[in-house]
Amino acid sequence: MTFMLFNRLSFALVLALLLSVPLGCGGGGSGGSGTSAPTNPGQQNPEPEPEPEPSVTELPVKDDPHWEQAKAAARFLQQTTFGPTEESIIQLMNQGETAWLQAQLNTPATSHLEQLDARFAELGWDATPNPEIEGVDGYYRDLQRSDVWWEIALRGDDQLRQRVAFALSQIFVISNVSDVLYNDTRGIADYQDTLARHAFGNFRELLEAVTLHPMMGEYLSMVRNEKADPVRNIRPDENYAREVMQLFTIGLVELSIDGTVKTDAQGEPIATYNQDTIKAFARVFTGWNFATTNHWWEWTSDAVGEALPMKAYQDIHDTGEKMLLGGERLPAGQSAEADLEMALDNLFNHSNVGPFIAQQLIKRLVTSNPSPGYVERVARVFNDNGFGVRGDLKAVIRTLLTDPEARNGHLEQPDTAGKLREPVLQISHLWRVFKAEGVQVLNREGTAVAGTRIRYRGSDRTLGQRPYGSFSVFNFYRPDYAHPGTISDQDMDSPEFQLHTESVMIAKTNALTEAIFWRDADADYVQSQRANHDWDIYPPAIDMTREKALSGDAGALIDRLDLLLTAGQLSDEARQLLIAHIETLEHGDNNPHSQRVRVFEAASLIAASPYFAVQR
Template sequence: MNTHLYFAAFCLTTLVACGGGSSDSKPTSGNTSSNTTTDTPTPQQSAGDTEQPSQEQGDNSEGEGNNDASEGTDETPEQPNTPPEVVVAVAQPEVIKGAPLTLSANVADPEDSSFSYLWKQLSGPEVELGDVTGSTLVITLPETYQATGDTYQFSVTVMDPQGAETTSEIDVYASNAMSDVQAAVLLHQGTMGPTLEEVNAATGMSEEQWLDAQMALPATLHSPLLENYPDRDTPYQINRIDAWWKATLSADDQLRQRVAFALSEIFVVSDANNALKGEPEGMLAYYDLLLEHAFGNFRALLEAVTLSPVMGTYLSHLGNEKADPARNIRPDENYAREVMQLFTIGLDMLDQDGSIMRDDSGQSIATYSQQEITGFARVFTGWTFAFSARWNRPSRNFSLPMQAFPEYHSELEKTLLNGEVIPAGVGPEDSMQLALDNLFNHSNVGPFISKQLIQRLITSNPTAQYVERVAMVFNDNGSGVRGDLSAVVRAIYLDDEARRYGSVLAHQGKIKEPILKGVQMWRTLDAHSEEGNYFTWNLDDRFGQGPMLSPSVFNFFRPDHQPAELSEQGLFAPELQIANDAAMIGTLNQHYSDLVWRMAERHDTLNPSAIYLYGHSDISLLEASGLNALLDRYNVLYFAGNMSQASREAFIELDAYFVNKSAADRVGQLLFMVSLSPEFNVQY
């Protein structure tokens, strides 16, 4: 009878303690584990007895289960079985897609030393688990076709011999590990031209890690690099170009430099043949604000550009006065037009994928009319140089944001976009803020700016889906913030179309800008003069373009430029707008001069003021390992893995012609042919 009671009590206690099984706790982020436990009681503890009888109760008979060896002492109750404590650990310091992963269940239990294990995958891309009954789980994570990492969740249930169990979960984040070719592709898109050292450093990192590291770097500003022209008390235009070269070639924050360069071709100013040619400090201050806002908010960038005295001079809203019929003065409309047409919303209403909206008759819908131009022109009145003593005595400080003189600001009613109206009597500062907010919040800004940045950084012909994905990030970075350029830049670079992890596209990449081809050669070959200057006159003759040297506010080329051969296919190639005979011949001559005549190793003595390129690394590789090893390097460094077999054979044939020349001559000729090759002239 006692045996039956004992067994019934044990079963009831087990069911109550187990509660029908354990439930998994909510996982935390990162490679972290969490536990849930289930207790199983010892056989001596019954469901109905919470206290053991004492000696005073006289319950000493063996039949009642009292087995005390000595009389006159209380019995010590036996403690319930304690579930094991389990912590799951990841063996690898960094979890990489496609690489082995080892998970270990570390168990602490003072009562037992042998356990049973059961591993499970709870979430993430499907993984072949193999043996799931050991204390460790060894698996290989799949190489998923996306640039962003994958998040997995695994669990292990550990049970002791008495049936007490603990379930522990762990979250695992697996990132990509770029190959050298993948790193080269990213760096061709995200730098001013990658060096071998930069490609090697990025190899093994994920795309996200490289972007994070770049965005964390402080901005390398150009203004501190401005020097006076030799034997002069002031800097000239050539000195601000010299500062641009110094920063572009040596800055660590290459992603910021590349994004700012792209912004300089959207928010265009130029000192070519105008009053700004004599303002190198102001021009560099303008470029610096593009650098400073490259990963900031678009609204702040728009305000900084608008209040720049360089932009105010270039588009003539600096010194813009309210209407005065007696003096035949009316507000200048130049900036009012361009800030809408070129800097924010464009001419036509857009869907979020960048496609043009159509009305019922199939016509495009204009974004603004003369009424809005007039309204914004009134907004941009009453602004001049900072710290000016009077309106008609300007300070001519081109480096600081403009300041307002209310008496010269139009206080008439101002009609803005989407029917918004600034009432009469509102001053210049408040009018400016309201107007910029109105522009910033227009639905066109996301797709308009996103598409142009994609074209400048990644590909001339992004799909509508690519544009829309990035525009959605512009509209909301995931935390309710609009215009977060750091999030926009990440979205641009991590998209499947940029990384090409998805399906193969019929059209990919873009023509390299001529100046960027030159910059890459200069960066990879450590171009410099012994005097430390980069005096490069007539860049428009050498490359057809130069930094902030555009002939107009419309940049060197338009984003919708279609050469005749491509227009039938509906494709754009903006950079080919400057591919005229003169510019192409100038670029070829520049490359030959750089790579052949001014290869430093070809000369016994150097001109201290001349810029030379240094090919010693390539020369050493050619001498030590031969031509194929050098071409393998070039395939990664200059072609991002896209050197065709035809090009490789052409390089081998060319080298055979110069085989009796010095290694420096051979390298120079090879590099010149690299600069001519079709694959080098396209950014894939």
Template sequence: MFGSAQRARLAALAIGAAALLAACGGSGGGDSGATPEASLPPPTRQDAGRFLAQSTFGPTETEVDRVVALGYGSWLNEQFARPQSSHRLNWDAANAELKALDATRSAGPNEVLNSFYRQAIGGEDQLRQRVAFALSQIFVISMNDSTVSDNTRGVAGYMDMLGQHAFGNYRELLEGVARHPMMGLYLSHLRNQKENASSGRVPDENFAREVMQLFSIGLVQLNADGTPKLDASGKPLDTYTAEDISGLAKVFTGWSWYGPDTSDNRFYGSSSAQDVDRQWQPMQGYAKFHSVSEKKFLGKTIAAQSGADPAASLKVALDTLAAHPNVGPFIGKQLIQRLVTSNPSPAYVARVSAVFADNGSGTRGDLKAVVRAVLLDPEARSAAALTDPKAGKLREPVLRLSAFLRAYGAVSDSGKFLLASTDDAGTQLGQSAMRSPSVFNFYRPGYVPPSTLSGAQGLAVPEMQITHESSVAGYANYMRAAVQSGVGSYGATLRRNDIQPNYGAELPLADKPAELVELVNRKLMASQMNAALKTEIEAAVVSVAIPVLNSSGSNQAQIDAAKLNRVRLAVYLALVSPEFLVQK
């Protein structure tokens, strides 16, 4: 399928990946005042493609047309109103089907990932699911943890919970996270018990630490623009102390499995007291195991309780965290990074933080307003980002694959999107949804890659933390197979991979290289492909000779194969180009 041009391109990619990809960062500057949505010019097709790369799992021709027709704001309103699709219901349906075939079988991690791709590739609630995916990398649980992977119906429910709150209020999202049993298992506050002086037991502090460090306020005090507050000697000020962790840990005692009672058996999860929906229903409070002693944290004191009241303690704690001035810049900046650009200017962060603080109607933490502010900010929509070498972000592997599959109208033979783990960096993507290696996600939001152009400028490129020689080659090889043969499980009936791209629009242009490359440019790069890359891909396409039809027509199959190879080559070379890998 591929010849010398492909090999040369792949060699350039492998050798120069770090320098080329790490050049992406974030746009500097920008007006410090808010820009009304109405002041944005009507989107062109290129504008719409860029916007959809930030707000969906990848542009499609149909969705580009829709953004052009509706405008940004109306498209967002339409997406906000779309009903939420459910991962848990998909998991339940897969589980029922497996059990009908064999009562000993059940759905598991694969079915969670199948549902993820089903919704990412073909789901109608694209914005909600894309934001939920971003939230899953901030409020992390992972199926790499055995206690979580043993409860995958709960993982599907956790993904639904993130989607439910993606356009809701941050305070409610924080409670959804804190009380979800999968988070309880992952960060060990499910079945967490109060202190016991005689035995020396103290409350588990794991969740208390991470809910501050990762889910709400971060390690250092922030100005509204996301820059750190400094003490007199110029050092960042800490947001919390070890004593704050210990005090907050008492709040998260006495929480365990959902059910109709609060018996000891249910608290411990005994087989005789397991509700059928306990994997996804919010944890409930068990007074017997909740600390009644004084709880001090972040300048707040919950007085000693005469009777244990886990719900009252939790309310004070979550209200305190949600009201902290760090939350707007801390969460807002990470949403910008996950959707738009790796290094937003302080002014961009400040504008989003201001919307978090007040949505215009006096409400704090309105995530719908925050998402709108992130996507419609001048730095997100400005055409200047196309030529700014610091603008944009490195596409993470999962989003590279989803962009390809959506651009080429991929369909699932089974209707189930049977694509499972793609963890292996050497042969696959080096990333799978809901399978990060730790609570710190696949990459840290502030990761500055060493020995790169971006590192020399102190710019963060989070996705570079999983970008290295092995993952670059692994991605290239994986996508070569994906372009040629599709992805997913091999079908017993059709005898091909379950998810297949459609090149129907490209095949008629196979003997028109310039037009073919322009269509690839439009679908994968929102018409941002530079002249040098166009010339290179066109030359590679031309190098695949198309036979002349002989008098008997007996070589038609060879002609069709050559045309298909031209199309595949054009698509593949675009997908492995640094110009595609960097989302502008």
């Protein structure tokens, strides 16, 4: 069922909400080129905020002394999870950011592959077919993988790890839009696990795990990459060699430690590599194939090999001398493993990696336009975690999230701080707030399977975005995209705006509205509906019990939703507009329908507003 936004909501009220947003909040910036660093650029360990003294058991109301503390907790959770919830806000307020963050950094990864294999077993399907199942049945298998992704995103205990893994998946991109990965269901689940497992490990180990993962091998054609053979007109494939530099490690131009571009005597950016460098790395990445093959020329698509690191075949590896970055030479006669180790070390130790990765992660988690000082502080920790270790991602993430600009940027640059939230994070936020229950799914015999599913694989149609569904290795949007007009004119970046075309914005707003309207778990017609085994999208039922109990008090209802959905950033004008609108709606203490309508209107209007779309 499709709900058009303006069939349900007041156009005048939505327009009024848009106009009540502070100037520039949609710009997604937090500093731009002219912003000075709030603290010493060399500071690696900024002092944590004071731990909260009082203990709370429920969300505070707007005039409560703990309101500001609750807003700070909700904002922190927008940066570190797939969306704050009432329980997580209270937990963070009581635990304090430092203790909460440490606990999350120590929480082990939830395995997508283990849950996917268990899901196959429940359905009576072979978890590891050889060859992997294709066609319609292969699509049904990928529906299960998508279900697992959404369920872990919404319910997993390792929220920070999975959120960082989601960020990494948009740097180290693979996609099953590509024909080569379309049926590699277990492989994509394992790739997600690989990113999550290394999210708080060392970047060098992450880089090697990604390089040798068969899903990356297939996606960027490193699998069966052969050394040159002039007789057969064979040359090493340059695909992975190019992207591992441009997108995964160093970028196109030389960077200073603060992420600013280095220029030559003529004022032109200095390139990090040239075509000869690409050719040399292409020769490095020869000689690899699936772990379950017996010969280098074999092509396999078995479900076991999808989830195992590739193995080397020395006969097809180029053993000649190679010139890499910085004039480093790989000696002739080395094995495929030795060349790969030295080449990845060469990339890892390049001075660009720290600021390049720092910028990418800050943009994915905190703000679209970090100041040079912010980038430098994070990059310095990447270069040295304080104990002489380079590439410690746990230290990087801790520094990134506790930096003064992350914690206070919205106060120091209120008109520009923050970022536009991508659609997947907006819908996951709604579903976490309202405890999405999922829907029952039928197997092919028409019998309901155990439990419920968050079935939303078709989110690219409704949101313009789907996990592991980008159309190229360049992701859904580029990290340096600047929306034409005010944002571009102010020399700011707005990456997610590249995804938010007019059609996507309308479709996304309709999807957010549909995720609220008439999805009340108390409604019998929602609970009785079942998504069949081949349906790829169905909004789950949501729990609005607490909101309905407050529906008679428009102010209390709006304040609760303001805290849960926008981290308390509604302006006074927007708050009063919403309260006035809700008070015009019928209400009866014992009238479930009028209670439901009030909650639906309030939640939908906030979800359709820039206050919800922009993370500040």
